[in-house]
Amino acid sequence: MYRANLRIKRRNHNKSLCLVLALILATLIAVKAVTARNVNFWRFYGLDKTSQYNLIINGEPVGSGAVECDGVLCLEFDRIKEYIDPNIYYNAEESRIIITTDDNVLRFDENTPDTELNFPVFDEPNGVFLPLGLIESVYGANTAVLNDKAVLSVDTENKPGIVTQNSRLYVRPEKRDIFGSIKKDTEVHIYGEENGFTLVSVTSDKDGIGGYVGYVRSELIWPLATGEPPKEETK
Secondary structure, three states, X not given: OOOOOOOOOOOOHHHHHHHHHHHHHHHHHHHHHHHHOEOOHXXXXXXXXXXXXXXXXXXXXXXXXXXXXXXXXEEEHHHHHHHOOOOOEEEOOOOEEEEEOOOOEEEEEOOOOOOOOOOOOEEEOOEEEEXXXXXXXXXXXXXXXXXXXXXXXXXXXXXXXXXXXXXXXXXXXXXXXXXXEEOOOOEEEEEEEEOOEEEEEEOOOOOOOOOOEEEEEHHHEEEHHHOOOOOOOOO
């Protein structure tokens, strides 16, 4: 009589279980990565989209500091001193602003007529304010009210650029979290380059990102100081 040696193959349940768990974990990580990519611009910078004139100066969101005084859009003196001109001076006794330029000393007070070259000072209970027109005239600033008045962009560095391809507006100089998409031909101000990314603020009031500040891959930013970007060849 012959005895058959029967070998029963048993499935390695532990190995199968580990494989299933690994797949589940990979799926969860992928889902988390996708959902974590979009960052709310307003919450990230502590801004209030329901308020008017969230102030962004030279690519830096600074929050409050812009108000209307007698129907004139103005900037708070403290914001100007901190972010634009550290040498601007306010004489509280005379309610007078003194700005020293390379070739002149300019003085403005509450009685200064609101003309092309002269601007009144608004000494309000919540601070001292200067008309936005003064910032444009004296400092050569480019200003824009964007996103249904939610943003007031003030730029004194004057480095305009344009996005040459559809891209993403990244939160940091890396391909991770984004504030949203940014389309070809979107106008921006340029503030510097880091790790192959360029920090910009969006000056085109469209697509819901007017006034946003973020990073775009540097090869997709064309500085307008060098002229218009080359046109794509038609095939």
